[in-house]
Amino acid sequence: MKPILLAALLAATALPAYAAGESWEAIRAQLFGERALLDGAEVIALDAPYRTPDDTRTQIAAQVAAPEGKLLGEVTLVLDENPMPVSAVFAMDQPQERFFFDVTMRVNGPTPLHVIAETTDGALYVIEGFVKTSGTGACAAPPGTDVEEALASLGEMSLAVDATIPARPGEALAALASRQRRLDVDISHPSHSGMQMDQISLLFIPMRYVENVEIDLDGAGYVDMTGSISLSENPTVSLSVPSRTQSVDVTMTDTDGTVTTAHKDLAGF
Secondary structure: OOHHHHHHHHHHHOOOOOOOOHHHHHHHHHHHOOOOEEEOOOOEEEEOOOEOOOOOOEEEEEEEEOOOOOOEEEEEEEEOOOOOOEEEEEEEEEEEOEEEEEEEEOOOOOEEEEEEEEEOOOOEEEEEEEEEOOOOOHHHOOOOOOHHHHHHOOOOEEEEEEOOOOOOOOOHHHHHHHOEEEEEEEEOOOOEOOOOEOOOOOOEOOOEOEEEEEEEEOOEEEEEEEOOOOEOOOOEEEEEEEOOOOEEEEEEEEOOOOEEEEEEEOOOO
16 A cells, blocks of 8 residues: 555544535645646546445446546545545545446445546546435444354455446447456455444454455556445445456455455457
């Protein structure tokens, strides 16, 4: 993980309560300083529920298309009011014209959210959304599975590849030309937030979450995702891959240093 990003994650975790909008201004300053953030309405298409049916497992997705002549280098998802707002960062080993992600998240309470796309020339584009919740505090909600059972299968992964990526509104031809497929990575991991209480011992369960998901295609680096406690229990991480991809290798590392891998060979497309 980049030192600057790690510092930002740690600092953002300890943010005090702010009035609406002030959390984002503080996070923005920590992550980007005085760098300009450009309107990303023509670059990023956000797909997030207006009201999530399940605070502990909310799908948040976005399609990103770099402006003409530029390439994407990094995409960041921020849930402004979550305890660890910088919730997922996708760093691209291979800069791309288009990128899609879909992740299952804990949303701790009603919150603005931001997706920031950085192009390889250093330009930043941002779009804002808002998710309403039941307000029960998903990051502190008891685990859905027994702690010992969860640890027994921790790190197991299954990979699946779909033939298509849904098109952005009005961009069906461009999406067809890019010929991207959807990779789903289902990870068995309890994603303990450090805020959850064991219902028997009434002691807090130590923090342990998916810290990094490294995705390699055809033996070469592709995308590295940095996670957070915002990832849901047993998270699913989905993203676009080129249709020509012949093999996928995924390496998961959690905050306790556990490393697991998964491999899948793909039929030609």
